[in-house]
Amino acid sequence: MSNMVLFGELRQRLDEHLDLVSRVAAEGDAGSALSVMRQDVPGLVAALRVFADEHRPDENGCCRKCRGGPFWRRVAAPCRMLLNALLASGAATTTTREHGWFRPRGHRSCES
Template sequence: MGNHVLFNELRERFEAHLALLEQVAVDGDAESALPIMRREVPGLVAALRELADEHLPDDDGHCRKCRSGPFWRRVPAPCRMVLKVHLAVGAATATTRDRTLWTPRRHRLQESTAA
C-alpha cells in the first residue's frame, strides 16, 4: 500500500507542475514566461527523449519496451506510446487555423446526398 500512496503523491505533484507550466505558457506574458520556459523546457525535452529511447525498435522491428510474452504478442514499432507522443506534440504545435482546417477524411461520416 505504501507504493500506491507514494505513486499517487508523485503523480499529483507532477500533474500540478505540468498544469502550472501550461498555464504560464498559455496565459503568461513573454517577460515572465521566458525565464520559466528556459528553465523547464530542457527537462521536458530530456524526459521525452528518455521515453522515446526506451521504445526504440529491436532488430525485428518490434518495440523493445512494449514487447513482452511470446513472439506473436510483440508490438510492432512504432508502438502506441510513440504514436501518442507524436500526436500530442503535433496537437500542441498546431495553430488554431490548422485545427479548424483539418478534416479526418477517412473516418468522417459521409453526408447523405439523398434528401
Template sequence: MSNLVLFTELRQRLDDHLDLVSRVAAEGDAESALSMIRREVPGLVAAVHALVDEHLPDDNGSCRKCRSGPFWRRIPAPCRMLIQVHLAVGAAKATTRDRTRWSPSRHRLQESSVD
C-alpha cells in the first residue's frame, strides 16, 4: 500500500468520524449527544493541543514547524495553521440561527442559503 493510499484512507476515516461526532452533537437527543461529547471531546482537545504545540515560535518568532528555506522566507508566528484553527473554532461556535457556515476554501464565514 503506497503512502498516498494510506493517507487517503486515514483522512477519510477521520473525516467520517468527525462528521459523525458533529452530527450527533448537533442533531442527536440530549442523552446521546452528552455521551458522545464526554467520550470524544478529550481526544479532540488533545489533538488540537498536539497541533498547536508543533507550531510554537522559535527565538526569532518564526513557526518551528512551518519554517523552511532561507531565513527571509520563514513564516512568522502565528503561522497559517494556528490562524486556521482559530477561525475554525470561531466558526464552530456560530449557531444555525446566525445562518453562517464554514467555508474552508475561502477561510471565512459566509452567509448560508440553507434555512
C-alpha cells in the first residue's frame, strides 16, 4: 500500500510541475518562458531519451521493454509508448510532413 501512496505523490508532483511548465511556456512573458526553457527543457529531453532508450528494438525487431511474454505477444518496434511520445510532442507529424514519408491512402475497398 505504501508503494501506491508514494507513486501517487510522485505522479501528482510530476503532473503539477508539467502543468506549471506548460502554463508558463504558453501564457508567460518572454523572460519567464526563456527561464523555464533553460531550466526545465534539458531535463524533459533527458527523461524522454531515457524512455526512448528503454524501448529500443532487440535483434528480432521487438521492443525490449514491451516484449514480455510468449513470442506471439511481443510488440514490434516502434511500440505504442514510443509512438505516443512522438505524437504528443508533435515530432512525428512534423517529420513525416517535412520529408513526405506519410502519404494517406484511401481504404482498399474504395480504391479503383
